[in-house]
Amino acid sequence: MALKRMDNVGIVVEDLGGAIAFFAELGLTLEGRATVEGEWAGRVTGLRNQQVEIAMMSTPDGHSRLELSRFLTPPVVADHRTAPVNALGYLRVMFAVDDLDDTLERLRPHGAQLVGELVDYQGIYRLCYIRGPEGLLIGLAQEVT
Template identity: 80%
Template sequence: MAIKRMDNVGIVVADLDVAIDFFLELGLELEGRGMIEGEWAGRVTGLGDQRVEIAMMRTPDGHNRLELSCFLTPPVVEDHRNAPVNALGYLRVMFAVDDIDETLERLRKRGAQLVGEVVQYKDVYRLCYIRGPEGILIGLAQELS
């Protein structure tokens, strides 16, 4: 077998505290937070001398993680946060939720904005996209029983 599992999805943010609070409100758990720096780290990323504060967020089932990174050195070079759904590269992160309306209500208090509208796909899902902290594109899916 070539792959054992997907370890995490990484998102670069400017304000780590705001992003952590948002994803805690969504229902993820903070697994850990720390500084990544040193010669070894720059060799892995190809950025050379780097200093990055990260927070590892875990889904309640413990199977998936979201790594939030705030680069202190070197500075961020591009900004794709406001790219539309059909942009090349990072698209979005999708989370399964129990109640999409309740989740939207909670996340709106943290600045989330609905993209388009909540739609129903057959009798299977209710789906929507939101813009979270710093414009991060997030999908929400509620499975219908």
């Protein structure tokens, strides 16, 4: 059996509405929101008696999805949002955009801040890392034509 696709990337947040607004401004579409709870959900995650609000968002091409989760129970137990870019584990999500300057301008009112600098990579890409809602690390790339 072969791998079919990567279905989604999950991010846990405290402010689900703020995260939805940020990623919608970036260009993702909200597919739906729901509360996930019950015995079956706890068996999957190992967190018995969990209650989680989720929002599924998709990229414009329809190939990638982002699952935003806000845990109601049990409470969040760790916070990795301030980890530097050389920390072990999951690091960031990278999005390709058509206009990096415009994207940054639109995301600033939603709390986006540059981590370092906007750089040119060998005349192929303009790249930057930003901290988005709740300090999430997000990469942005614009192909240079």
